Amino acid sequence: MTTNRTFTMIKPDAVANGHIGNILAMITNAGFKIVSLKLTQLTVADAKAFYAVHAERPFYGELVKFMSSGPIVAAILEKENAVADFRTLIGATNPAEAAEGTIRKLYATSMGENAVHGSDSDENAMIESNFHFAGREQF
Numbered sequence: 001m002t003t004n005r006t007f008t009m010i011k012p013d014a015v016a017n018g019h020i021g022n023i024l025a026m027i028t029n030a031g032f033k034i035v036s037l038k039l040t041q042l043t044v045a046d047a048k049a050f051y052a053v054h055a056e057r058p059f060y061g062e063l064v065k066f067m068s069s070g071p072i073v074a075a076i077l078e079k080e081n082a083v084a085d086f087r088t089l090i091g092a093t094n095p096a097e098a099a100e101g102t103i104r105k106l107y108a109t110s111m112g113e114n115a116v117h118g119s120d121s122d123e124n125a126m127i128e129s130n131f132h133f134a135g136r137e138q139f
């Protein structure tokens with residue numbers, strides 16, 4: 001397996017509920033190295049662009065509103081098999097279906113407000129990382 005990178009956001013629900021520290025601890029305890037990190041907030045335009053792939057889905061408006069509703073933590077993570085291993089760590093999109101011990105099982109409140117994002121491919125990890133971080137912020 002090769003060392004690679006994934007992109008994550010701690011979403012507005014988890015930030016508002018005070019879970020930043022616990023979620024970052026779970027991430028680093030699982031062996032991910034943080035190579036970029038910031039507290040930021042998406043504008044409506046940013047959220048629309050980030051989730052453009054979902055533009056035709058019925059939940060798109062709700063998703064854009066939620067993701068721009070408050071601060072998020074954006075991070076780039078490095079590990080062997082980072083994309084797949086991170087999706088295992090966060091659990092299923094719907095927290096009711098998320099496995100025990102996953103971040104979403106512990107901290108997500110609903111399908112929409114599900115605590116964290118994780119890239120779904122190496123290609124998207126790079127696109128999403130570059131959306132949020134300048135080259136000099138990627139260590």
Ligand SMILES: Nc1ncnc2c1ncn2[C@@H]1O[C@H](COP(=O)(O)OP(=O)(O)OP(=O)(O)O)[C@@H](O)[C@H]1O
Nearest residue numbers: 059062063092093111112113114116117118119120
């Ligand atoms: N049926 C739904 N109702 C409300 N929100 C939804 C629904 N399906 C997805 N979402 C929201 O849109 C996000 C993107 O959906 P996607 O299918 O890509 O899930 P995911 O890959 O598990 O999540 P993410 O991209 O945030 O890591 C979900 O994380 C969730 O916040």
